[in-house]
Amino acid sequence: MTSMAQASGVGTKWLKRFYVFLFAVMAFTGFGQMPIFKRYYISDIPGLGWSADFYKTHYIHYLGGAVLLGLLAYLIVDYLLTGRRRYCLTASAWARIVLLGGIVITGIFRVLKNLPDVVFSPGFTMLIDIAHLGFMMAYLLAGLIFLIFKSRWTTGLDD
Amino acid sequence: MTRDISRRTFLKGGLAAAGALTASSLPLPSSVKGASDQELATLIDIRKCIGCEACVEACKEVNESKFPEPEQPFPRMYPSRVKVSDWSDRRDEVDRLTPYNWLFIQEATVTVNGREETYTIPRRCMHCQNPPCADLCPWGAARKLKNGITRIDADICLGGAKCAKVCPWHIPQRQTGVGLYLDIFPGFAGNGVMYKCDRCYNRIAEGKLPACIEVCPEHVQKIGPRDEIVKEAHAIAEEINGYIYGEKENGGTNTIYVSPVPFDLLNAGIEKGPGRPGLQPVADSMAHADNLAKAMVIAPMAGIAAAAGKFIATAKKATRLKEENQ
Incomplete structure (x- = not known):
């Protein structure tokens, strides 16, 4: 079991960072589904002009949704196979x-x-x-x- | 067509399976049903329209009770870039779509075979089969009904005008000073209610015809099951060597126009702008959602495969470490 634990657990830090980044993108594009970004000047911020385009935010939200589903499936199966032997939630x-x-x-x-x-x-x-x-x-x-x-x-x- | 059906079936089946992974104990509500078989479409034969505006008058008359009665003065809007949309003192305007005019007659002057011809075209919401206004409405105020009607619930709409922005024809029109937003944060969220043709959903529910169809002296429009309407549109188009608009536009609509002249000519010959939609070719606005829904079915499988792969690799590595330690 110890050997298994030693061999596993690589890349958890990067996975956490990616999860936080993904969730930030999902939250931003999700809130962007409401007509507030243009009204409240968010899309006026240089580089965020795209956020006033509902189709673009919708596309990114869907894309993020697909990645999130993949990531969650990975984390659930990984937890069931190895993670639950090393830590508990x-x-x-x-x-x-x-x-x-x-x-x-x-x-x-x-x-x-x-x-x-x-x-x-x-x-x-x-x-x-x-x-x-x-x-x-x-x-x-x-x-x-x-x-x-x-x-x-x-x-x-x-x- | 076959490929299209199998793709949709794949998407629905796959997404349902993905949902079942996390929500297997949740029963689907009985209200969730496919709509295709029951959708009604209208056929508009442009040749017959004489531009008498009887349909426009009838629409205004039967829908008067649905028209906005805004409270004045309007709430002060923040930030100041938010402008009010007030049509309450221009209720009689009939040469474009407004919150008080859900149908208007558009005039197209075109030159065909060297001869100038004028056509009059009833214009209103196309009632898309997969309406982006309803799909992207953040509150569910815009919605598609099982009979193919897309309507906006005036009691729920906050008037953010997202529906108008995502509509390829920019059909819905806003009236400030009315609706739910007045009871929430009137200065900071929402700006009234969006209005558009609801194809007389209440009359249809009573077994009546939409007012514009009922009063038309030239029988320009007819309504029926979509497959029959499409079949009839093709029969007319074949007979007159004509053209069809609305069957494929935006992925398919429930308003099918038949014309003896090409629609690009009509589109060039009409006045376009706010409240005056074009007759341009329109790609399926929600195609990206279909494609990415497919990715949502595949992604969890990829995640499971990756986790299983990691487990196998880790197990092999663990065995090797164990052997090295012995």
């Missing part, structure tokens, strides 16, 4: 996972709704729209609180 991690699950599930329904021959009822459409935003806001808030209190995602099994 903290309570704050489980809180974040629940919120992340909410974001992903509502996001998948949002993507399904945008397919050409899929129609959701008005009430359900509104529910997934607002729930997607709500889960994201809650996730960001939880992330901020856990950052302040230095609550980590994982703890070693020996801790």
Whole structure:
């Protein structure tokens, strides 16, 4: 088991940085789905002119969604195969996972709704729209609180 | 067509499977149903239109109760670059789309075989099959109904005008001083309500015809199941050696125009601008979403493969380390 632990765990730091970067992109392009970037001069910032183009932010958000799904699948399977033998998830991690699950599930329904021959009822459409935003806001808030209190995602099994 | 269906089936099946990975216990709501079989489309035969505007008057009359009654004075908007859109003192304007005029007659003067001809064309929302206004509306205020109508719920819309920006024809029109935004942060978010043709959804629900179709003395328009309407449009086009607009535009719409002259000529011959849509070729605005949805099905599989690969590589490395230590 020790040998397995020694052989694994490479690149975790870079993976964390990539996850934070990916989530920042998703949050930015997600909020960009609301017509606020032009109104509040964000798209006037040099280099951010593209953020007022709803199709561009939508494209990036979708692309990020695909990468996020791939990354989450990798992390889940990696945890089940090796990670759970080396560390366990903290309570704050489980809180974040629940919120992340909410974001992903509502996001998948949002993507399904945008397919050409899929129609959701008005009430359900509104529910997934607002729930997607709500889960994201809650996730960001939880992330901020856990950052302040230095609550980590994982703890070693020996801790 | 076959390829298109199989692609969509693949996307839906794959995404559903991806969703099931995380939400297998969540039942799909009964309201989630495919819409294609039930969609109604309208056929507009441009040859028949005499530009009498009976349809425009009827539209205004039957939809009057849906028109905005804004509260004045309007809330002060922040930042100051946000401009109000007020049509309440120009309710009678009929030569373009406004919040009080959801259908207008567009005039095209074209030269065909050296002869100048004038055509009048009823213009309103195209009711796209995959409407970007509804797909990209952040609140679900713009929505597509199962019968192919795309409508904006005036009780929910905040008037951000995103729908108008993403619409290839920029159809929805804004009226400030009305709607939900007044009850939230009127100065800082939203700017009224967006209005456009709802193809008389309430009349259709009662088994009636849309007002513009019912009153037309020349029977310019007809409504029916989309496949029948498309078939009829092609039959007319073949008979008159004519042209079709709306069948393929923006990935397909539920408003099919038939014309004896090419639409690029008509497009060149009409006045275009705010509230006056063109008749230009339009690529599928939501095609990128279809393609990236496919990537969303493949990405988790790639993630799983990467994790499994890492596990195997780590196991091999661990075995080697163990052997070296012995």
